[in-house]
Amino acid sequence: MKNTLLLIMTVSIAFQFLAAFMAVRLISLSGAFVAWILLACGFIIQAIRRIFSLILLLGGELDGDIELEIMGLLISIFMFIGIWKFGPLFSKIKQSQLAMHQKQDELLEINRKLEDEAAERRKAEETLKESEERYRAVAEYSYDWEHWIDADGSFRYISPFCKDVTGYDREEFYRDPQLLQKIIHPDDLEIYHGHFEQAFSCSDCVKPIDFRIITRDGQERWIGHVCRPVFDSHGNPNGRRSSNRDITDRKLMEQQLHALNSELEARVTLRTTELARLNKELESFCYSISHELRAPIARLEAFSNALKECVDDAHPDELLHIAERIGVSSKHLRSVIDALLLMNRITRTSLDKRAVDLSEISRQILNELLEASGNRTISFSATPGLVVQGDCSLLGICLQNLLGNAFKYTAKVPAASIEVGQTRQAGTAVYFIRDNGAGFDMAFADKLFEPFCRLHNESEFEGNGIGLATVQRIIEQHGGRIWAESAPDKGATFYFTLGE
């Protein structure tokens, strides 16, 4: 009996310990550390109490009650089983807890991803917005009139600056795609059409063009137009982007430059022609001079040869003639040289301008001429007080030549008359010297002022042919001009101005 009791007690103690052990093991599953430790301590204390009971029983100090011990054993077994059964429960709980945690983690992960995505989107949106803003700023604040045009001529975009250039709002262009063509200058429409057609048929061969437009307020402006094809993200053609710049100032400058160049070229050509003409004139003048000097020398030579022959053949009349002509030739030679020197002096002299009384000088010159000729009577009249601003000595030479000519060419007229006067033409004072002498045919008037050109032969009227050329130089030096009117045997009138 005692042994059964001992066995029951021992088994009961064993279960108590096992239950304590199981309770401790559950800590890892359920985590309720304190609860389980307290429970395990309870079991262990109970086991120890039973061990004491066992020791007392073994010592015989206690009898033991088998029923009580069996109940105790049952309690121990139930407690053990209860604790043991907790294991799967907690395991399940733990598993579901783990699964829950896992799910939670997954959810967290998804959440995080979503949040990232949202952030990215926000960022992308911001970037897009910024990019849009940038493009808008680039397009809207473009200095040029920019547009994006479709093949049908309708506009997809027009920058606001078009109003500054054309005077028309961009909305007007959107509403009426034909507006652009309406404002292009009619003379440049063909250029624009050609360009537009080419742009959509052969975009690589199209070149920038310049054309004029008429702005809303009727001004003409030059536009420099460049464009390039647009392609969408799939590489399909999507209209053309154009930049139109107001190049009016540049064009005007170009035109001015062009005009200046042309003018300069024309001036250079004119000067070159003038220079060539002057050179030719100078050359011909040199030949004229040499001719005028050689001719009398050759005559003198020939006269000296003729003298010998005349002496040999005894021609007294001819001898006399030759002697006389040698004198004339020498005089002529001297007059040519003097006239050339005078002309040279005139060219080099600078004008000493002061008040000159043409009437008075004319009177003096005519008196001198009359005295020198001795036997001529001339009716002479001079408007009194023809006072001009000019070089006294040069104008004196002028009048000497002109009056000398008048005197010479009236020699064969019975009632010679010479008149010095003034008239007005287009508000300019014109002075004249008129005679009723031999005159000349106006057909030869252009030769009148050429050096060494004579309209009368030397046997009729002597002269060196430099007088009028000299007069012309003097008049031109005064800034005036000289011309003549005449008819054969009807006298001649020489008019001149003095650039007053």
Next chain:
Amino acid sequence: MKDAMRDISVLLIEDNCDDEWFAKWTLKKIGLANVTTARDGYEALLMLHGDDLRSIRKSCSPAIILLDLRLPKIDGLEVLRRIRDDERTKTVTVLILTSSEDPHDKEVCKKLGVTAILPKPLAEEVLVKLNLFPGHQGVS
């Protein structure tokens, strides 16, 4: 011989009376006495071709023309040009008398077919050298 030369008519176009005198003096020496003088280009052309407007023509059909280049009214080169342009005087012998050395003048004269360009005043030996009248050799 000189008698045979007498009929050869010469037109001297010269405005300077000394040069005219020398020319006549020299021509006379080689037997050319039939000399008419014109004192400017206009008068010369009037003699040769007449003036259609005035219907005047001083009859003159010279065999030889002695032409000065510097002439009043119409200069020698223009006279020469008109002589050559007119059928009546196209082939007449023209001798230029000049003191000018202008190469342009000489070139134009040669182009217009002058027989010689002689220095002024006219000297006998240069005229003889030309041998203008082969049938009348030794006239001088």
